[in-house]
Amino acid sequence: MIVSPSLLAADFCHLSQDIEMINESDASWIHCDVMDGVFVPNISFGFPVIQAISKLTAKPLDVHLMIVNPQNYIGQVRDCGASIMNVHQEACTHLDRTIQAIKQAGMKAAVTLNPATPVLLLEDIITELDMVLLMSVNPGFGGQKFIPNTINKVQKLKQLIKESQSNAIIEIDGGVNADTAPLLAKAGADALVAGSAVFKNPNPKEFISYLNSL
Ligand code: DX5
Numbered sequence: 436m437i438v439s440p441s442l443l444a445a446d447f448c449h450l451s452q453d454i455e456m457i458n459e460s461d462a463s464w465i466h467c468d469v470m471d472g473v474f475v476p477n478i479s480f481g482f483p484v485i486q487a488i489s490k491l492t493a494k495p496l497d498v499h500l501m502i503v504n505p506q507n508y509i510g511q512v513r514d515c516g517a518s519i520m521n522v523h524q525e526a527c528t529h530l531d532r533t534i535q536a537i538k539q540a541g542m543k544a545a546v547t548l549n550p551a552t553p554v555l556l557l558e559d560i561i562t563e564l565d566m567v568l569l570m571s572v573n574p575g576f577g578g579q580k581f582i583p584n585t586i587n588k589v590q591k592l593k594q595l596i597k598e599s600q601s602n603a604i605i606e607i608d609g610g611v612n613a614d615t616a617p618l619l620a621k622a623g624a625d626a627l628v629a630g631s632a633v634f635k636n637p638n639p640k641e642f643i644s645y646l647n648s649l
Pocket residue numbers: 441442443444466468499572573574575576577578579608609610611628629630631632
């Protein structure tokens with residue numbers, strides 16, 4: 436299992452210590468949540484912070500843009516060291532154009548779906564994607580409760596990927612913890628984002644290893 440700890444739940448006064456912990460852990464990626472207060476009702480951090488983070492780690496940065504008009508920031512996201520750029524389907528009028536531009540910029544292209552957005556909306560673009568990120572909470576905040584219907588969505592998405600012979604992998608974000616992670620692994624998730632479950636854990640590295648073993 437690919438593990439992508441979300442820095443939204445990290446200690447922003449001691450971000451370098453939390454990144455050091457991730458560096459020493461079995462985490463594969465680092466998940467960075469950008470919020471604009473428009474697409475989601477919250478504001479987090481932006482490109483200068485991600486650029487600073489990228490200098491402290493060799494792990495690929497998995498950047499999740501919860502913003503309107505993400506297509507306007509592809510160059511900036513690349514320049515701040517991102518390896519994976521996640522854009523929301525709901526935020527992109529011309530999703531195909533945006534995906535091609537992300538790939539041309541040299542990043543992996545991922546599309547994120549809100550809990551109410553059906554998997555089938557990706558039917559005509561799934562072969563172009565490196566990853567689909569399914570939100571298992573409504574985006575904007577850490578520490579929310581996992582929406583159980585996500586398990587059905589993982590199964591539907593897995594089927595769509597198989598039928599279309601796409602290489603896309605499936606990542607899940609929101610409410611991932613010791614109870615929900617095994618269900619997601621069983622349903623076919625390839626990557627798990629975890630914020631509070633990692634950073635509120637007394638032994639975060641051990642918890643990351645546990646997720647990694649699923
Ligand atoms: C929420 C963010 C998540 C968040 C997950 O909108 O996209 O990445 O950090 O937090 P937890 O794991 O606490 O649900």
